[in-house]
Amino acid sequence: MTSSPNNLVIEARGVQKWYPNGYHALRGVDLSVHRGEVVVVMGPSGSGKSTFIRTFNALEGSIRIDDISLGNDLRQIDAIRREVGMVFQQFNLFPHLTVLDNLVLAPTLVRGRSRTEVQAQALSLLDRVGIKEQAQKFPGQLSGGQQQRVAIARALCMEPRILLFDEPTSSLDPEMVREVLDVMRQLAQEDITMVVVTHEVKFAEQVAHRVVLMAEGNVVEEAPPAQFFKNPKHERTRRFLDQIL
Amino acid sequence: MNPLLRRLRADLFATPADGALSLGLIALITAAAVGLVQWATQRAQWAVIQANSTLFAVGRYPADQQWRLWLLTALLTAATGVTWGLLRCHPRADRDGTLWPRNDLVVLALLAAVAFWLPWVLQLTPALQSRWWLLAALLAATRWLAGRFGSQLSRPVLRLFPLVWPLIYLTGMVLISGGLGLMPVSPSQWGGLLLTLLTSSFAILLCFPLGVLLALGRRSDLPLLRWISVIYIEFIRGAPLITLLFLGQNILGFLLPGGLAPDRIWRAAWVLTFFAAAYLAEAVRSGLASVPNGQIEAARSLGLSYPQTLVRVVLPQALRVALPAMVGQFISLLQDTTLLSLIGLLELLGVARTVMANPAFLGHSAEVYLTLALVFWSCCAALGLGSRALEKRLDPQTLSRSSSQP
Amino acid sequence: MPDPQASLDPLDRPPWWRDRRVVPWLVQGVVALLLLVLIAFLLGNLVHNLTTRDMLLSWRWLGQTAGFDISETLVPFNAEMPYWRGLVAGLANTLRAVITGLVGATLLGTLAGMASYSRNGLLRGLTRTYVETIRNIPLLLQLIFWYFVVFLSLPNGSAALQIPGVVLAKSGLYLAGLGQGMHWSLPQLVNGVWQAPLRLSVEFAALMSGLIIYSGAFIAEVVRGGIASVPKGQWEAATSLGMGWFATLRHVVLPQALRVIVPGLNTQYISLAKNSSLAVAVGFTDLYSVAETTLNQTGRALEVYLLLLGAYLAMDLVISLLMNGLNRFVQIRER
Numbered sequence: 006m007t008s009s010p011n012n013l014v015i016e017a018r019g020v021q022k023w024y025p026n027g028y029h030a031l032r033g034v035d036l037s038v039h040r041g042e043v044v045v046v047m048g049p050s051g052s053g054k055s056t057f058i059r060t061f062n063a064l065e066g067s068i069r070i071d072d073i074s075l076g077n078d079l080r081q082i083d084a085i086r087r088e089v090g091m092v093f094q095q096f097n098l099f100p101h102l103t104v105l106d107n108l109v110l111a112p113t114l115v116r117g118r119s120r121t122e123v124q125a126q127a128l129s130l131l132d133r134v135g136i137k138e139q140a141q142k143f144p145g146q147l148s149g150g151q152q153q154r155v156a157i158a159r160a161l162c163m164e165p166r167i168l169l170f171d172e173p174t175s176s177l178d179p180e181m182v183r184e185v186l187d188v189m190r191q192l193a194q195e196d197i198t199m200v201v202v203t204h205e206v207k208f209a210e211q212v213a214h215r216v217v218l219m220a221e222g223n224v225v226e227e228a229p230p231a232q233f234f235k236n237p238k239h240e241r242t243r244r245f246l247d248q249i250l
Numbered sequence: 251m252n253p254l255l256r257r258l259r260a261d262l263f264a265t266p267a268d269g270a271l272s273l274g275l276i277a278l279i280t281a282a283a284v285g286l287v288q289w290a291t292q293r294a295q296w297a298v299i300q301a302n303s304t305l306f307a308v309g310r311y312p313a314d315q316q317w318r319l320w321l322l323t324a325l326l327t328a329a330t331g332v333t334w335g336l337l338r339c340h341p342r343a344d345r346d347g348t349l350w351p352r353n354d355l356v357v358l359a360l361l362a363a364v365a366f367w368l369p370w371v372l373q374l375t376p377a378l379q380s381r382w383w384l385l386a387a388l389l390a391a392t393r394w395l396a397g398r399f400g401s402q403l404s405r406p407v408l409r410l411f412p413l414v415w416p417l418i419y420l421t422g423m424v425l426i427s428g429g430l431g432l433m434p435v436s437p438s439q440w441g442g443l444l445l446t447l448l449t450s451s452f453a454i455l456l457c458f459p460l461g462v463l464l465a466l467g468r469r470s471d472l473p474l475l476r477w478i479s480v481i482y483i484e485f486i487r488g489a490p491l492i493t494l495l496f497l498g499q500n501i502l503g504f505l506l507p508g509g510l511a512p513d514r515i516w517r518a519a520w521v522l523t524f525f526a527a528a529y530l531a532e533a534v535r536s537g538l539a540s541v542p543n544g545q546i547e548a549a550r551s552l553g554l555s556y557p558q559t560l561v562r563v564v565l566p567q568a569l570r571v572a573l574p575a576m577v578g579q580f581i582s583l584l585q586d587t588t589l590l591s592l593i594g595l596l597e598l599l600g601v602a603r604t605v606m607a608n609p610a611f612l613g614h615s616a617e618v619y620l621t622l623a624l625v626f627w628s629c630c631a632a633l634g635l636g637s638r639a640l641e642k643r644l645d646p647q648t649l650s651r652s653s654s655q656p
Numbered sequence: 657m658p659d660p661q662a663s664l665d666p667l668d669r670p671p672w673w674r675d676r677r678v679v680p681w682l683v684q685g686v687v688a689l690l691l692l693v694l695i696a697f698l699l700g701n702l703v704h705n706l707t708t709r710d711m712l713l714s715w716r717w718l719g720q721t722a723g724f725d726i727s728e729t730l731v732p733f734n735a736e737m738p739y740w741r742g743l744v745a746g747l748a749n750t751l752r753a754v755i756t757g758l759v760g761a762t763l764l765g766t767l768a769g770m771a772s773y774s775r776n777g778l779l780r781g782l783t784r785t786y787v788e789t790i791r792n793i794p795l796l797l798q799l800i801f802w803y804f805v806v807f808l809s810l811p812n813g814s815a816a817l818q819i820p821g822v823v824l825a826k827s828g829l830y831l832a833g834l835g836q837g838m839h840w841s842l843p844q845l846v847n848g849v850w851q852a853p854l855r856l857s858v859e860f861a862a863l864m865s866g867l868i869i870y871s872g873a874f875i876a877e878v879v880r881g882g883i884a885s886v887p888k889g890q891w892e893a894a895t896s897l898g899m900g901w902f903a904t905l906r907h908v909v910l911p912q913a914l915r916v917i918v919p920g921l922n923t924q925y926i927s928l929a930k931n932s933s934l935a936v937a938v939g940f941t942d943l944y945s946v947a948e949t950t951l952n953q954t955g956r957a958l959e960v961y962l963l964l965l966g967a968y969l970a971m972d973l974v975i976s977l978l979m980n981g982l983n984r985f986v987q988i989r990e991r
Contacts, residue, residue, distance in 0.1 A: 079674045087553035097548035101566045111552035261777030275778045474684040488969045490930035500957040504705040505698045585794035616805045623793045630792035
C-alpha cells in the first residue's frame with residue numbers, strides 16, 4: 006500500500022459539527038484514508054464517531070473544514086453520495102422491495118444503467134455475500150445477518166469508491182456477527198477502501214491497516230493495530246482499551 | 251358433547267346471568283326480524299321505488315340520451331372484468347394460482363343473482379331487463395377471457411393496462427356531459443345515483459394527490475410550507491362541511507371574476523375535493539410518520555435524489571400503512587355527498603326528498619329511505635372489503651409469513 | 657466529485673442555485689410569492705364584486721329586526737328582535753344539541769365498546785352489527801329516517817307510545833320530572849293534549865337519536881381500541897385475583913385504556929359538534945339554520961359566513977382544550 010497524495014480517497018481536516026441544540030459533536034477532526042485502506046474507528050459512545058463518518062455522506066448537516074463551510078453545493082453532495090457507500094447499524098433495507106430490487110433500485114435510477122445488466126451484477130454480488138438463493142425474498146423474511154449482508158451488497162452495487170460501515174454488527178444476535186464480519190474481511194482482501202466504526206477488536210486487529218480512537222469529538226490516537234492494542238501512546242486509549250478488553 | 255353445542259354453551263350460557271341475557275337478546279332479535287320481514291312483505295309498498303327507479307338512477311337525464319350511460323356502464327363492466335381476470339392470472343408468489351378460487355365464484359354468483367333479481371323486483375321492461383343480463387354476461391365473459399389468456403400478454407401491455415381506467419373515466423365524462431359531437435347534457439339534468447357516484451369519484455380521485463402534497467408539506471423541513479399546510483388542514487377540519495358547501499355556493503362567485511365560477515354541481519364537487527384533501531392529508535401523515543428515518547438515509551446514501559427517495563422508497567411504504575385510514579376517508583366522502591341535497595342538488599338523497607314531496611307517495615318514506623340506506627351500506631361495505639383485500643395483497647409481511655414456513 | 661481533493665478546496669463556493677443554504681429559501685420564496693398573488697387575486701375580486709353590489713363588509717344589519725321566529729329556544733327570542741339575538745338563540749340551540757349529544761353518545765359508545773369485550777357471543781355480535789351498520793350509512797340519511805319515518809309517524813293523544821315516565825307522541829317527547837311546586841309528576845293527558853314537566857320537540861328528539869346513535873358507533877370503536885391496547889396480562893391478573901368481568905373492566909382495564917381513548921374521543925367530539933349542523937335537515941333551528949335564514953333575508957353572505965365559521969372554530973377549540981386538559985390528567989395518573 007502506497008501513500009502518495011493522489012491515492013487519497015478522503016482527506017478531512019478540522020471537521021467541526023454543531024447540532025441544532027448547540028451540542029458540539031465534532032471538534033476539529035483530521036483523518037486521511039488512502040485507496041485500498043481499511044480504517045477502523047473506535048471510541049466510547051457519544052464520542053462522535055458515527056457523526057464523523059456520516060459527514061462523509063452529507064447525512065449529518067454541513068461540514069466545516071478549516072473554518073470554511075463546505076459541502077453546500079447540492080450537485081456536489083449528490084456526487085459524493087453516489088461515490089460513497091454506506092452500511093447502517095439497522096440495515097435499512099427497503100421492506101417493500103425484494104432483495105434483488107433493493108440492489109437494482111439505485112444503479113438503475115441514479116446511474117441510469119439498464120435493468121438486465123444491473124440484475125446480473127446484483128446476482129453475482131449476492132453470490133459473493135452468500136445469499137444468492139434469497140434474491141426473490143423480501144427483507145422481512147431474512148435473518149439479521151442475512152439482511153446486513155444484503156445491505157453490504159446493495160452498497161457495493163453502486164460501485165462506490167469507499168464503503169462506510171456504521172456499527173454494522175451492533176444490532177445483530179451474537180451468532181450472526183461472524184457471517185457479516187467474514188464478508189467484510191473478504192472485501193478487505195479485495196482491496197476495497199473501508200472506514201468501519203465498530204467495537205469488534207478482533208476484526209480491527211486482523212483486518213485494519215489503521216485504528217483510530219475518537220473521544221469527545223476529537224481523534225485521540227491513530228496507529229496501526231499492533232501498536233494501538235499492544236502499546237498505545239495515550240492515556241485515554243489505555244483507559245478505553247481497559248474498558249472493552 | 252357435540253363441539254358446536256359446547257361452543258354455544260361457552261359463548262351464550264356460561265353463567266345464569268349470561269343465559270338470561272342471551273335468551274332476552276334472542277327474543278328481541280327474533281321479534282325485530284319477524285317484524286321487519288312482515289313489514290317488508292305485507293305492509294310496505296315498493297311501488298314508490300319501482301315507479302321512480304329511473305329518477306333514482308340518473309335523475310332527469312334526458313331519456314333519449316340514456317344510451318350513453320348504458321354504454322359507459324358496459325365499458326366499466328368490461329374493464330372491471332378484465333382487471334379482475336388479470337389480477338387472478340398474475341397472482342403473487344404466495345397465492346395459489348387457481349383460475350377460479352372460491353371467492354370469485356361466490357362473488358360472481360352473487361352478482362348474477364342481483365342482475366336477475368333486481369330487474370324483477372323493480373319490474374323493469376323486458377328491454378331494460380335484458381340489458382342487465384347482458385351486462386352480467388359481459389362481466390363474466392371478460393373475467394374468464396382475461397383470466398384464461400392474460401398470462402400470454404407481454405409485460406409492456408400489462409404495464410400500460412392500468413391506464414385504461416383514467417381513459418374510461420375521461421370517456422365517461424364526455425359521454426355524460428356531451429361534446430365531441432354528442433348532444434350536451436347540462437349538469438343540472440344529472441341526478442340520483444349518477445350524480446352521487448360522479449361527485450364522489452371526482453372528489454376521491456382529485457383529493458388524493460392534493461392530500462399527499464399537503465401531508466408532505468406538513469412534514470416538510472421548510473417552515474413556510476409547513477405552516478401553509480397546517481393552516482389549511484386545520485381550517486378545513488374545523489368547519490362543518492355544510493358551511494363549506496355554503497361557502498362554495500354563495501361566496502365562490504365573489505372570489506372569481508364574473509362568469510368564471512363553475513356550475514353549481516362542479517362547485518360542490520370541488521368543495522368536496524378540498525374538504526376531503528385535508529382529512530386525507532392527516533391519514534397520509536400518519537403513514538409518513540411510520541416510515542423510519544433510516545429508510546430516507548439509506549436511499550440518500552445510495553445517491554437517490556429527494557424526489558426519487560420520496561416516490562420509490564417513502565411513499566410506497568407510507569401509503570400502504572395509511573391505506574385503511576385513507577379508505578375510511580373515501581367511505582365518509584361517499585357518505586358526505588348526501589349533504590349536496592341540503593344545497594338543493596338532486597343526488598340520491600335529494601331525489602328521495604323530491605319524491606317524498608309528491609303527495610302520491612305520502613306515507614311511504616320508510617321504503618325509500620331504507621332502500622337508500624341499503625344502497626349506501628353496500629357501497630361503503632364493498633369499499634371496506636376491497637381495502638382489506640388490497641391491504642393483504644400489498645403487505646410483504648403476510649407474504650413472508652405464508653412462504654417462510656418450510 | 658471524482659476527486660475528493662476538490663471538495664476540500666477552500667475557494668470552492670457553489671453557485672447560489674446549487675447552494676444548500678440558499679435553495680430552501682428560494683423554494684419558500686417562490687411559494688410565498690405564488691400564494692400572495694393568489695390571495696391578492698381572490699381578495700381583489702371579492703372587493704371588486706362586493707363594491708359593485710354595494711355589499712362591502714358591514715355589520716349594521718345585525719341590529720335590524722329579524723322578522724322570523726324560532727320554534728324552540730333556550731334564550732327568549734321573537735320575530736321583533738334583531739338578527740343578532742336570533743343568531744345567539746341559534747347558537748344556544750346548537751350548544752344544547754352538542755352537549756346533550758356528547759353525553760348520550762359517550763354513554764352509548766362506552767357501553768357498546770365494553771359490550772364488544774363481553775363473554776356473551778351474542779352481545780358481541782350485536783355490537784359488531786350495530787357499529788358496522790351505522791358507520792356505513794350516511795348520518796344525514798339516518799337523521800331524515802329518524803325524523804320522517806320514526807318520529808313523524810308516531811300517533812298523538814291516547815294512542816301515543818307510553819313507557820312509565822316517558823310518552824312518545826307526534827307532538828313531542830314527554831318526560832317525567834319535577835313539576836310545579838317541586839312535585840314529581842308524570843306525563844298526563846289533558847283534553848287530548850299531553851302535559852309533562854319536560855317536553856322535547858320531535859325535531860330535537862330526532863336530531864338526538866341520529867347524532868347519539870351515529871357518534872355512539874364511532875365512540876364504541878374508540879373504546880374498543882382503547883381496551884385492546886391494554887395487555888392481556890392485566891385481564892389474567894385481575895381474574896386470578898377473583899375479580900369478575902365487570903369489575904375487571906371497570907377498575908383495571910378501563911382506567912388504563914383511557915390513555916388511548918381520550919385522544920380518540922377528542923376527534924369524535926369535534927366531529928359530533930360539526931355534525932350537529934345537520935339539524936337543519938330535521939327542522940331543528942340551530943345556528944346554521946338561523947344563519948341560512950339570515951342570509952336569505954339580508955344577502956350578507958360574507959358576514960354570515962364569517963360568523964358561522966368563527967362560532968364552529970371556537971366550539972372546536974373549546975372541546976380540544978377541555979379534552980387536552982383531560983388527556984394530561986389521564987396521562988399523569990398513569991405514571
